[in-house]
Amino acid sequence: MMKLIAHARRSTQRVLMQQQHHHLDGRFIKNVRLVARRNKISLRSLGMGLQRSVSYKQRVQPIQRSTTKAENKGRDVSTNLRTPPFQSDLNTNDPVISLDSSYNSWVAEHPSALDSFDRMMKTAKGKRIVVFLDYDGTLSPIVDNPDRALMSDEMRAAVREVAKYFPTAIITGRSRDKVTEFVKLSNVYYAGSHGMDIMAPPRPVKSGTAGNDHQTIALDHRKEISTSHEVLFQPAKKFLPAIQEIFTMLEEKTEKIQGVRIEDNSFCVSVHFRQVREEDYGILEEKVKSVVKKYPEFHLTEGKMVLEVRPSIEWNKGHALEYLLDTLGFSNSSDVLPLYIGDDRSDEDAFKVIRSRGQGYPIIVSSIPKDTNALYSLQDPSEVLSFLLRLARWKKASFSSRTLHEYGF
Numbered sequence: 121m122m123k124l125i126a127h128a129r130r131s132t133q134r135v136l137m138q139q140q141h142h143h144l145d146g147r148f149i150k151n152v153r154l155v156a157r158r159n160k161i162s163l164r165s166l167g168m169g170l171q172r173s174v175s176y177k178q179r180v181q182p183i184q185r186s187t188t189k190a191e192n193k194g195r196d197v198s199t200n201l202r203t204p205p206f207q208s209d210l211n212t213n214d215p216v217i218s219l220d221s222s223y224n225s226w227v228a229e230h231p232s233a234l235d236s237f238d239r240m241m242k243t244a245k246g247k248r249i250v251v252f253l254d255y256d257g258t259l260s261p262i263v264d265n266p267d268r269a270l271m272s273d274e275m276r277a278a279v280r281e282v283a284k285y286f287p288t289a290i291i292t293g294r295s296r297d298k299v300t301e302f303v304k305l306s307n308v309y310y311a312g313s314h315g316m317d318i319m320a321p322p323r324p325v326k327s328g329t330a331g332n333d334h335q336t337i338a339l340d341h342r343k344e345i346s347t348s349h350e351v352l353f354q355p356a357k358k359f360l361p362a363i364q365e366i367f368t369m370l371e372e373k374t375e376k377i378q379g380v381r382i383e384d385n386s387f388c389v390s391v392h393f394r395q396v397r398e399e400d401y402g403i404l405e406e407k408v409k410s411v412v413k414k415y416p417e418f419h420l421t422e423g424k425m426v427l428e429v430r431p432s433i434e435w436n437k438g439h440a441l442e443y444l445l446d447t448l449g450f451s452n453s454s455d456v457l458p459l460y461i462g463d464d465r466s467d468e469d470a471f472k473v474i475r476s477r478g479q480g481y482p483i484i485v486s487s488i489p490k491d492t493n494a495l496y497s498l499q500d501p502s503e504v505l506s507f508l509l510r511l512a513r514w515k516k517a518s519f520s521s522r523t524l525h526e527y528g529f
């Protein structure tokens with residue numbers, strides 16, 4: 121028993137160290153939690169209670185700007201950034217609670233989409249499922265270097281399979297070019313820059329049609345996708361010159377801060393601080409805010425260890441989801457079931473839209489309890505993979521049984 125407690129203590133210490141180094145391995149935490157739970161050891165009783173994330177609504181006050189009111193539904197944190205964000209993706213400046221017990225009650229409220237799969241599909245019978253997928257933290261694991269957030273071949277094959285059966289869209293904060301380079305699939309819709317850059321596959325995907333109608337090819341170069349796809353909607357086009365200026369200015373102003381990465385996401389700019397030393401965060405935040413202040417038509421939002429400069433237009437991932445449903449001919453349809461899987465705050469806008477439609481499945485990817493508008497949960501990208509494979513298998517099976525039925529078997 122003593123050995124076990126010592127092991128759990130060591131394991132928990134490792135988790136905490138990982139947090140301090142701005143990393144979080146959800147699977148590892150899960151294992152620690154399992155070891156502790158199996159042996160009836162509460163992490164808190166070890167004096168190392170893990171911490172949970174808290175509602176962003178409680179933490180970030182909406183900005184009141186003198187000139188332009190931020191109309192974007194994403195939270196605007198231009199003048200009121202949260203205090204120290206250096207607790208990795210756990211956002212651990214919140215009340216300390218025991219993760220094992222809180223996770224259980226959270227999952228009771230946001231049931232596993234894998235465990236609930238049969239029930240979900242029962243409701244989906246006769247309805248048209250449209251699949252929306254976030255990229256980072258959903259299709260690819262969160263890693264230090266955003267350029268290395270690659271999607272596995274298995275995941276690509278699963279998305280390819282899903283897209284054979286359902287209209288499928290990737291909605292991401294990344295630039296459209298970057299995400300097409302990562303995903304490399306030709307028959308999905310891509311909505312980059314948090315939905316501000318929407319592109320359709322060469323042949324519009326007809327909803328509800330059989331799998332073989334959607335030919336999915338893995339392409340070698342994003343160029344091939346860019347040229348074969350059609351740009352549908354770019355609501356922030358007029359901001360492009362200003363965004364380029366902001367990008368350059370951010371690069372210049374932050375070049376002396378070690379670990380900062382400025383990512384050009386076309387219609388928005390990401391300032392990554394995952395590898396910035398904690399003591400440098402304050403100055404980074406100040407510099408970023410001073411740049412944004414010069415551009416009253418822009419505001420700041422936050423994601424996982426990232427600050428994002430976005431044009432203040434009323435457009436977010438939720439709007440992109442509605443736009444795509446509309447494009448697919450489902451704007452007022454009562455028999456469409458949008459299914460959205462995402463892990464970050466910007467995905468909440470899409471979850472909210474699905475909830476307000478009163479139809480569909482908002483699914484959050486998280487291995488820790490989080491305040492969310494999602495109804496279901498998956499722990500990590502590996503569970504997303506299982507879910508997607510199962511979804512494709514389910515549809516395939518229903519096609520085969522329908523075919524058998526049609527032939528009188």
Ligand SMILES: O=P(O)(O)OC[C@H]1O[C@H](O[C@H]2O[C@H](CO)[C@@H](O)[C@H](O)[C@H]2O)[C@H](O)[C@@H](O)[C@@H]1O
Nearest residue numbers: 255256262263264266269292293390424425426
């Ligand atoms: O909407 P998403 O597809 O989830 O994109 C949101 C941001 O994701 C990326 O940053 C996040 O993932 C990185 C790689 O794992 C990680 O290093 C970073 O800390 C995360 O915030 C992307 O680089 C951003 O541009 C996206 O806005």
